[in-house]
Amino acid sequence: MQYQQRTLLLRVIIIAAVCLIGVGSVGAYAETEPDQNSFDVLVQEAQGGRLSAIRKFLDNLTPYVELKTTINDNIFLTTEDIEGDFVTEISPGVRYGDLSSQKKTNIFVDTGILVKQYAEHDEHNVENPYFSFLVSHGLGMFALTLDYRFIKEQATLTDLSLTTDEGFVDYLEHYPKLSLDVNWNRFRWEMAYLHRDKAYEEGDFRTTHSYKADTVSFTGSLRIASKTYAFLEYDHEWKDFYKGGSVDRDRDEYWIGVRGDIFSKIKGLIKFGYEEGHYPEEHVSSNAVNINLDYLLSRRFILNVNAEQGVGASSISTDELDSYSNFGFGFRYFPPFNRKLKLISNVSFNFDEYESGRQDKQYNILLSSEYTLTKQLKIIGNYEFEKIGSDSTLAEHDNNIVSLKLSMDF
Numbered sequence: 323m324q325y326q327q328r329t330l331l332l333r334v335i336i337i338a339a340v341c342l343i344g345v346g347s348v349g350a351y352a353e354t355e356p357d358q359n360s361f362d363v364l365v366q367e368a369q370g371g372r373l374s375a376i377r378k379f380l381d382n383l384t385p386y387v388e389l390k391t392t393i394n395d396n397i398f399l400t401t402e403d404i405e406g407d408f409v410t411e412i413s414p415g416v417r418y419g420d421l422s423s424q425k426k427t428n429i430f431v432d433t434g435i436l437v438k439q440y441a442e443h444d445e446h447n448v449e450n451p452y453f454s455f456l457v458s459h460g461l462g463m464f465a466l467t468l469d470y471r472f473i474k475e476q477a478t479l480t481d482l483s484l485t486t487d488e489g490f491v492d493y494l495e496h497y498p499k500l501s502l503d504v505n506w507n508r509f510r511w512e513m514a515y516l517h518r519d520k521a522y523e524e525g526d527f528r529t530t531h532s533y534k535a536d537t538v539s540f541t542g543s544l545r546i547a548s549k550t551y552a553f554l555e556y557d558h559e560w561k562d563f564y565k566g567g568s569v570d571r572d573r574d575e576y577w578i579g580v581r582g583d584i585f586s587k588i589k590g591l592i593k594f595g596y597e598e599g600h601y602p603e604e605h606v607s608s609n610a611v612n613i614n615l616d617y618l619l620s621r622r623f624i625l626n627v628n629a630e631q632g633v634g635a636s637s638i639s640t641d642e643l644d645s646y647s648n649f650g651f652g653f654r655y656f657p658p659f660n661r662k663l664k665l666i667s668n669v670s671f672n673f674d675e676y677e678s679g680r681q682d683k684q685y686n687i688l689l690s691s692e693y694t695l696t697k698q699l700k701i702i703g704n705y706e707f708e709k710i711g712s713d714s715t716l717a718e719h720d721n722n723i724v725s726l727k728l729s730m731d732f
Contacts, residue, residue, distance in 0.1 A: 383416065390726070392724070437449050466501075470498045555595075590613075625652075626654070631647045645675045648672045682712045707720075
């Protein structure tokens with residue numbers, strides 16, 4: 323009798339356990355079974371994320387157009403038989419900028435096409451594309467930056483050789499640059515590689531003036547104040563013309579200087595150095611100076627002074643540039659009666675000395691005004707004057723340019 327009672331009790335316990343397991347399984351299944359409302363919420367969140375990314379992309383995308391009209395009294399930069407023209411330029415393009423000091427990755431892209439029309443010399447009309455981008459990524463104390471630029475432009479024949487011929491030559495230029503910055507406490511190291519490829523598209527200039535140049539630079543800086551750095555810099559350049567010959571050169575530059583907020587009201591760059599130019603058949607050297615300073619006379623008036631001297635590197639393969647000296651003076655003024663107006667002026671003098679004994683003196687004046695009508699619309703008016711005096715009369719010319727540009731973002 324006791325045996326039967328124990329058997330019955332055991333069966334009841336087993337049945338109860340099976341029931342509990344079954345109920346738990348059903349409950350677990352009910353919890354894992356997808357609810358239609360929850361599924362709809364997940365879909366909406368995914369779509370919202372995609373829409374947010376698209377909206378952010380469009381917010382950073384800026385289509386634009388620039389319209390520029392120019393009166394140029396010497397379009398070919400000649401000494402005799404001077405010809406002027408009325409030039410119209412239209413530049414439709416698009417910019418993408420996702421830039422922030424708070425982000426690890428920054429991106430900027432700008433591309434478009436320059437349509438240039440001559441009223442009297444329409445055989446020189448061109449449609450030239452341009453493209454540039456910059457990508458920078460920071461990781462702790464490191465920052466890696468890739469900068470690339472491509473342009474297609476015109477050069478006057480007188481810029482390329484001592485000639486009385488009139489006309490233009492198209493050329494292409496590529497500027498890829500890779501740099502690595504390392505910031506550690508008060509120290510900063512910058513390493514960069516720059517490649518330049520300039521190729522002319524027509525006639526003898528394709529072989530006599532086209533060149534490739536590679537530059538590596540190393541800079542070590544010490545922060546001596548909150549926004550001031552003292553630095554040492556070394557640059558080395560290899561420059562090879564496609565035709566080769568005596569104008570191919572290496573160049574070494576050694577610099578010491580200071581940059582940033584040099585004094586309370588003076589900002590910019592001061593560096594002194596030594597340059598060596600190595601031709602296949604000659605060695606030239608010179609002391610070097612590079613100064614570019616802004617002096618804040620007031621919050622509305624900024625004075626700029628710049629000076630540069632060095633060995634130089636001629637872009638013209640028919641003559642060797644032994645040394646150059648540049649001096650400039652200018653200002654930027656923001657009138658108190660109109661916050662949308664900016665006035666800019668600059669006067670400069672350049673002196674170039676060539677291996678052949680030729681000396682060029684160049685004078686430039688720039689007067690510019692910029693008026694911001696709205697956040698998306700600007701008007702810029704310029705007057706430019708250039709005068710070159712030279713031991714060679716073929717290099718001399720005067721040039722006056724008046725231009726008006728309308729820039730609109732959409």
